[in-house]
Amino acid sequence: MTLSSSSLSSWYNRVLELARKGWGDTHPNPMVGALLVEDGEIVAEGFHCATGKAHAEVEALNALGRAPHPGASLVISLEPCSTHGKTPPCTEAILKSGIQSVYVACEDPNPQHAGQGLDILREHGLHVQVGDPDVRAQATRLNFIFNHNMQTGRPLIALKLAESANGKLANEAGTPSRVTESDARADMMQWRRLFPSICVGSGTVLSDDPSLTARLPDDTWCPLRLVVDSTLSTLAAGVSDRALYTDKYAGKTRIITTDHGLAQKDRVARARELGITILQAESCPRGRVSPLCFPEVLTHLGVNSVYCEGGARMAESLYEEGLADYLFRYRSPREFLGPHALPSPIPKKLRLRDPLEVQLGPDHLTHGFL
Ligand SMILES: NC(=O)c1ccc[n+]([C@@H]2O[C@H](COP(=O)([O-])OP(=O)(O)OC[C@H]3O[C@@H](n4cnc5c(N)ncnc54)[C@H](OP(=O)(O)O)[C@@H]3O)[C@@H](O)[C@H]2O)c1
Structure with a gap:
């Protein structure tokens, strides 16, 4: 199901609010929020609370506690990771969940990873959409410390x-x-x-x-x-x-x-x-x-x-x-x-x-x- 632009804008506001719950606690990771929408309603939410802990997407899927309905959408404040770190790649968890539509506020700032998570999802036939310039700017700015680390080392x-x-x-x-x-x-x-x-x-x-x-x-x-x-x-x-x-x-x-x-x-x-x-x-x-x-x-x-x-x-x-x-x-x-x-x-x-x-x-x- 494709989300309407007014709903999408309020879901993006909400995932940014969720991301901010990790304020100061996620270093060296970024703050990330995620939510699941079924039939136009938020049915589960998650955020990344600390390094080594589950990523926001996985938190939201776990919070749902069952398989998402067909047609469910996932909204995330940052592109899902596609590589193994302290936790397995979130792209795997998303594919396994059966979700067909993913809305991402902004791309991964790391030039070596940017777009890769989205490409993987698209290659598997998912509908993937990135936020408009305003949403993208807000989501990117939230993680200015992480972005600087990724871009400059x-x-x-x-x-x-x-x-x-x-x-x-x-x-x-x-x-x-x-x-x-x-x-x-x-x-x-x-x-x-x-x-x-x-x-x-x-x-x-x-x-x-x-x-x-x-x-x-x-x-x-x-x-x-x-x-x-x-x-x-x-x-x-x-x-x-x-x-x-x-x-x-x-x-x-x-x-x-x-x-x-x-x-x-x-x-x-x-x-x-x-x-x-x-x-x-x-x-x-x-x-x-x-x-x-x-x-x-x-x-x-x-x-x-x-x-x-x-x-x-x-x-x-x-x-x-x-x-x-x-x-x-x-x-x-x-x-x-x-x-x-x-x-x-x-x-x-x-x-x-x-x-x-x-x-x-x-x-x-x-x-x-x-
Ligand atoms: N308005 C504000 O935003 C703000 C903020 C903070 C402070 N202040 C005010 O600023 C005043 C203090 O400022 P300040 O300039 O005297 O002190 P500071 O910048 O806090 O400290 C300067 C001292 O740090 C040491 N230092 C060591 N390595 C340094 C380096 N590479 N570069 C610079 N300093 C180095 C030096 O002492 P050694 O050589 O002995 O190591 C130097 O004298 C106070 O009046 C305070 O109230 C205002």
Whole structure:
């Protein structure tokens, strides 16, 4: 049975909603939703909830608990996989189920696999349809981290900056400043929840003493927290214990340092006492942790992406080395006019690729690819 375009559009909205239930939990896999339609009604739904767990199509078929009726349709947010991974190919499960019509919001982003799953289904005589450009764009964007990994073979490095209307990150360098209001901050928490790791420079740890957790309405979640600190200054005598090193998520904090940092025996000893793991990285000519080691460090840590929350110097290094792939730029209407206000390192008129714009109370977010 062919679905009408208005039903199809609502089924696509629903599979995207289902896919989002895996928000932050599916890495390194994509978020995927699927549903089964019989006689114009949804009869079963599924989503991919975590790597190693059943894929969305299989979840939906299992949820049905019987063979689909002849004429049933399957709607999926992403092209079904056609190769053996941790689970068997979903194309096999679909063919075995007897379903004759498959609607897919977008194709597999991996250039080596794109279209293959659809070709297999078509070769077996199934009706296969891909979403219109709008649906395709929404479904593709949802998995921007996964897509980047597939297309480049590298982790995705995202920068997040909150700027005042006159392009400053703080009213005074080295002091915490409230830049955005509650809606924008709630939005940042959702992005923190998506990324498996989060990163800041030592300057931000010293000035703001952040916790870097995702504080959501019904839950608090902690990503892997990375502090880039060439000399272990955040562990120096006289610096009080930072939240990242002492809170209940301290086991999820890693410090990235250089040989200069490791030479500071008292600071290394303090990290050991606190149970914080230190990772050694190459230093750049200025003696800092080389930003070029970032992709390798992330791969070593088994994370496919990082949400880098600054501050100014950390963001500047990543941006200038061309290592940042994605930017979240929050803009507040407030102005920081003090003589020591900290300028954003990102050019004011920078154009992002495929930008998305969101108004969040008085603040505005633009995010997109660098
Ligand atoms: N509005 C926002 O979005 C936002 C976000 C975060 C922070 N902030 C504000 O920004 C200020 C802190 O910014 P910041 O620039 O002083 O500190 P930062 O960027 O957090 O940290 C900079 C420090 O990180 C260390 N580092 C190690 N390797 C580095 C590398 N490759 N590149 C750059 N830094 C490296 C350096 O110290 P060592 O050489 O000692 O390692 C450097 O001084 C605070 O006022 C904070 O409130 C604003």
